[in-house]
Amino acid sequence: MNGFSLNSGVRLVLVLWLCLLSSSFRSVLAETATARIVRTADAFLSSLDPKQKQAVLYSFNDDKQRANWSNFPVAMAPRGGVSLKEMNSAQRSAAMALLASALSREGFEKIQQIMESDEVNKLTDRGPGGGNGGPPPGANESTTPRFGDRRGRPPLGDNPIFGKDLYYISILGTPSETNPWMLQFGGHHLALNLTIAGQRGVLTPTLTGAQPALYTLGGKTVRPLGQESDKALALLNALDDTQRKQAILSYHLADLVLGPGQDGKTIQPEGLKASSMNDQQRAMLLDLISEWSGIIHESAADARMAELKKDLNETWFAWSGPATADPGKNIAAYYRIQGPHLVIEYAPQRLGGDPSMHVHTMYRDPTNDYGRSLITK
Amino acid sequence: MKKLLLAVFPTILLLVAPASAHRLDEYLEATILSIQSDRVEGSLRLVPGVAVSSAVIASIDANGNGTLPEPEQQRYALRVLADLSLSIDRQPLKPRLVSADFPSVEEMREGIGEIHISFIADLPRGGADRRLTYENHHQSQLAAYLVNCLVPSDKNIRITGQNRNENQSFYQLDFVDADRSGGDPPAQAPLFSSLSGFAGAFRLGMRHISEGTDHLMFLLALLLPAPLLARGCRWGRSATTFDSLRHILGIVTAFSVGHSLTLALAASGIVHVPSRPIEVLIAVSILLSALHAIRPMFPGREAAIAASFGLIHGLAFATAVSGLGFGGWYRLISLLGFNLGIEAMQIMVVTVTMPSFLLLSRTPAYSLLRVGGALFAALAATGWIVERLLNVRSALDSLVERAAHHGPEIAGTLFLLSSVSWWLRTSPASRSRCHRRVDEAHDQDQLPDALPVISGD
Numbered sequence: 001m002n003g004f005s006l007n008s009g010v011r012l013v014l015v016l017w018l019c020l021l022s023s024s025f026r027s028v029l030a031e032t033a034t035a036r037i038v039r040t041a042d043a044f045l046s047s048l049d050p051k052q053k054q055a056v057l058y059s060f061n062d063d064k065q066r067a068n069w070s071n072f073p074v075a076m077a078p079r080g081g082v083s084l085k086e087m088n089s090a091q092r093s094a095a096m097a098l099l100a101s102a103l104s105r106e107g108f109e110k111i112q113q114i115m116e117s118d119e120v121n122k123l124t125d126r127g128p129g130g131g132n133g134g135p136p137p138g139a140n141e142s143t144t145p146r147f148g149d150r151r152g153r154p155p156l157g158d159n160p161i162f163g164k165d166l167y168y169i170s171i172l173g174t175p176s177e178t179n180p181w182m183l184q185f186g187g188h189h190l191a192l193n194l195t196i197a198g199q200r201g202v203l204t205p206t207l208t209g210a211q212p213a214l215y216t217l218g219g220k221t222v223r224p225l226g227q228e229s230d231k232a233l234a235l236l237n238a239l240d241d242t243q244r245k246q247a248i249l250s251y252h253l254a255d256l257v258l259g260p261g262q263d264g265k266t267i268q269p270e271g272l273k274a275s276s277m278n279d280q281q282r283a284m285l286l287d288l289i290s291e292w293s294g295i296i297h298e299s300a301a302d303a304r305m306a307e308l309k310k311d312l313n314e315t316w317f318a319w320s321g322p323a324t325a326d327p328g329k330n331i332a333a334y335y336r337i338q339g340p341h342l343v344i345e346y347a348p349q350r351l352g353g354d355p356s357m358h359v360h361t362m363y364r365d366p367t368n369d370y371g372r373s374l375i376t377k
Numbered sequence: 378m379k380k381l382l383l384a385v386f387p388t389i390l391l392l393v394a395p396a397s398a399h400r401l402d403e404y405l406e407a408t409i410l411s412i413q414s415d416r417v418e419g420s421l422r423l424v425p426g427v428a429v430s431s432a433v434i435a436s437i438d439a440n441g442n443g444t445l446p447e448p449e450q451q452r453y454a455l456r457v458l459a460d461l462s463l464s465i466d467r468q469p470l471k472p473r474l475v476s477a478d479f480p481s482v483e484e485m486r487e488g489i490g491e492i493h494i495s496f497i498a499d500l501p502r503g504g505a506d507r508r509l510t511y512e513n514h515h516q517s518q519l520a521a522y523l524v525n526c527l528v529p530s531d532k533n534i535r536i537t538g539q540n541r542n543e544n545q546s547f548y549q550l551d552f553v554d555a556d557r558s559g560g561d562p563p564a565q566a567p568l569f570s571s572l573s574g575f576a577g578a579f580r581l582g583m584r585h586i587s588e589g590t591d592h593l594m595f596l597l598a599l600l601l602p603a604p605l606l607a608r609g610c611r612w613g614r615s616a617t618t619f620d621s622l623r624h625i626l627g628i629v630t631a632f633s634v635g636h637s638l639t640l641a642l643a644a645s646g647i648v649h650v651p652s653r654p655i656e657v658l659i660a661v662s663i664l665l666s667a668l669h670a671i672r673p674m675f676p677g678r679e680a681a682i683a684a685s686f687g688l689i690h691g692l693a694f695a696t697a698v699s700g701l702g703f704g705g706w707y708r709l710i711s712l713l714g715f716n717l718g719i720e721a722m723q724i725m726v727v728t729v730t731m732p733s734f735l736l737l738s739r740t741p742a743y744s745l746l747r748v749g750g751a752l753f754a755a756l757a758a759t760g761w762i763v764e765r766l767l768n769v770r771s772a773l774d775s776l777v778e779r780a781a782h783h784g785p786e787i788a789g790t791l792f793l794l795s796s797v798s799w800w801l802r803t804s805p806a807s808r809s810r811c812h813r814r815v816d817e818a819h820d821q822d823q824l825p826d827a828l829p830v831i832s833g834d
Contacts, residue, residue, distance in 0.1 A: 072489050076487050076489050077489060250541070250543070251541040251542065251543050251544070252543055252544060252545070253523065253545075254403065254405060254521035254522075254523065255405055255407070255521070257407070257409075257523060261422075261491070262409075265409065265527060266527060266528045267525040267526065267528065268525065268527070268528055268536050269528075270539065350403070
């Protein structure tokens with residue numbers, strides 16, 4: 001044992017100094033997330049013809065377009081911007097590159113699965129054997145009435161109301177690393193509202209949904225919102241009897257309480273408070289929340305998660321409906337996670353017969369929807 | 378009973394609900410309530426599903442022409458409000474329509490049209506612990522109900538509980554209004570000093586009288602004929618000022634003694650009476666004193682009547698104090714404060730109104746005020762009796778509330794008018810006219826009358 005020599009002390013200082021130097025180099029050399037998104041946004045905009053560009057761009061102060069999102073098919077609730085369908089393949093890949101740069105890998109994958117689900121919806125809408133997709137046996141989708149079923153009334157022209165190309169992109173303001181701007185992407189069962197202000201990114205309010213919530217694609221079973229369902233059920237099962245009694249609400253919830261159009265409302269929270277959960281349950285709750293908070297790119301997701309962790313004691317978990325699910329399928333129950341800066345709702349829809357096959361979810365920050373708190377500063 | 382109903386209701390619902398219901402044949406009716414200290418606001422979002430939209434449209438489209446002009450929209454919105462029932466502390470509230478927005482008929486046929494109806498209802502003053510109930514019975518065959526309450530923006534209001542039945546047609550909201558309890562929620566009651574508790578209770582007592590229209594109306598109706606002397610079965614000439622003051626003081630004191638006694642008994646738990654019959658009896662007491670102001674029914678015994686009706690009013694005060702939720706000696710202190718608050722407010726009201734009564738009673742115009750005021754009180758009392766017996770809300774009630782809101786202005790105008798008429802009356806001409814009128818009245822008194830003569834001069 002030589003103890004702490006001068007030599008090793010110098011070495012330690014040197015190593016620390018090198019670490020510092022390399023990390024500062026990294027931050028200088030590496031592109032920030034906002035810079036990356038601005039670059040892909042500019043690339044997308046320059047791929048558009050003037051008419052398309054005009055259709056995509058809105059004023060940053062356009063509150064009407066800001067709130068122009070819905071769970072409905074685009075034919076019923078028209079979105080602003082330009083759809084993937086109206087783009088050529090180069091423009092479409094520029095649009096998808098923009099999305100990929102703004103979202104995490106998992107988030108981008110989730111979005112694509114939601115869009116694929118609508119493609120399956122469209123194919124099964126034409127009757128059995130209409131395509132390579134389709135719900136697996138037992139899902140029994142086509143025999144039950146569905147949303148958009150025109151019920152013998154004239155069809156909506158040649159335009160199908162479902163499909164993975166019926167998703168619209170719009171930009172409010174000018175992509176910038178310093179000034180606030182906004183990227184919107186959405187269609188049936190999807191509404192991403194990403195506000196970027198400097199290095200900050202805010203993805204609330206965002207709506208995700210799926211019908212069918214379970215389908216096969218290329219021989220693989222896909223559940224776009226499967227984790228949202230499975231992690232919640234696992235958390236419910238991890239609760240003891242007293243906790244479950246508090247978490248499970250005694251009444252039925254037919255739909256989202258704070259869905260589209262319900263901006264800026266904070267309802268009285270209910271259910272089980274995370275302050276009366278143990279460490280393992282709290283970790284499960286945070287992991288469940290990350291299914292929404294982790295859709296956005298990593299650095300914004302990390303900042304958001306840190307905020308939500310701080311709020312954890314004041315965060316509530318409430319459940320309504322069956323406390324079990326068929327193996328491999330989504331839950332048929334509603335649940336809500338609510339904290340000072342968070343509202344998550346998972347609402348199975350009875351429409352379509354099997355509620356586990358049709359899901360709407362909502363992700364909000366009542367104090368900071370559309371990044372309001374960043375912009376007013 | 379309500380608990381039993383709540384327990385049984387979901388079971389019934391399970392038996393009645395169709396096995397496979399989907400949104401296509403549902404009518405989503407989502408309510409968001411917002412509570413403030415003096416009012417409750419509600420916003421209703423009504424979304425008919427595709428399969429039921431034509432039925433819903435038909436129910437709005439009264440003339441069946443396929444369009445929904447504004448009068449039809451307005452009528453439908455009012456019908457929706459009529460299908461709601463809203464109450465606070467078991468007292469029914471009448472929601473008023475604020476706005477109604479309708480989507481296009483086409484949007485509704487698609488199943489994406491949302492009807493937005495917003496309403497408002499004033500909350501009468503009450504204790505610190507309050508219970509709001511909201512029921513929605515609109516289109517119950519088709520409805521999928523949702524009810525929620527916003528986190529109150531008023532920091533003094535704290536929601537303590539929410540209860541719903543299985544389908545959310547029934548919703549009950551418990552909340553504490555710290556402002557009403559004199560500063561702090563009862564949970565913190567042991568922490569704050571008895572002095573501030575006393576002051577809070579004192580203020581509560583004052584408010585209870587100034588805003589408890591029924592107590593005020595009883596007192597005023599009883600005081601209306603106080604400056605007069607009964608002549609047989611009619612009110613005759615005015616008593617001397619000294620006698621009038623003696624009457625007034627006697628009535629007010631007797632009322633105070635009466636209600637203090639029962640308030641103390643009820644608040645200490647010695648007497649327990651359900652609030653509903655008490656509320657009815659209070660309305661009856663107003664009716665009787667109003668009738669007495671028109672024709673003397675118990676002349677010379679007003680003080681005794683005031684004391685006995687005071688006993689009833691005291692029982693009602695006790696329910697207000699029980700809302701404070703205090704216990705032990707602390708309760709006694711607040712009880713004292715509450716009672717003194719009531720007295721202080723009564724004295725203020727009497728001081729403000731009595732000069733006008735006294736002045737005006739020396740003029741022939743007084744019979745106008747006496748009979749008019751008494752008729753108003755009698756009508757209001759009848760309204761309250763009906764409302765409290767049948768648990769319905771009458772239009773009269775809101776009229777009374779509105780009049781009560783302008784109390785200071787009414788008192789001021791009254792004083793001005795009585796000063797003017799008294800001044801006019803002091804001129805010799807009007808004096809002789811007045812004497813003639815009194816003589817005529819006296820002559821009429823000699824005629825036989827249906828009403829029994831209780832006491833003469």
